[in-house]
Amino acid sequence: MSLIYPVNIKQIEDYYLVTCRDIPELITEGVTFKHALYIAQEALIDSLSFYDEKEMDYPEPSAVQDGEFLVYI
Numbered sequence: 001m002s003l004i005y006p007v008n009i010k011q012i013e014d015y016y017l018v019t020c021r022d023i024p025e026l027i028t029e030g031v032t033f034k035h036a037l038y039i040a041q042e043a044l045i046d047s048l049s050f051y052d053e054k055e056m057d058y059p060e061p062s063a064v065q066d067g068e069f070l071v072y073i
Helices: 033-053
Strands: 004-012 017-018 027-030 067-073
Touching: 004 033, 017 033, 027 033, 033 067
Parallel strands: none
Antiparallel strands: 004 017, 004 067, 017 027
C-alpha cells in the first residue's frame, strides 16, 4: 500500500518549514528545499507511526492544492 500526502514547504529565513494539513503531527524542517522534501518523507513515517501506536485510522489524504508537494511512503 502506498500513502501519498500533500505537504506545504515554506522558506523561513535560512530554513524550510514542512507541514501537512492532513496530519498536524507532521512538522519538520530542512536547510534546503530539497532537504526539506527528503525529511518530509521521514516525518510522514514518524507521524503515521503515532496513529499506529494509538490504533487509529490514518487521516484521508486531501487533494493537492497549488503550492503543495506530494510526499509518499
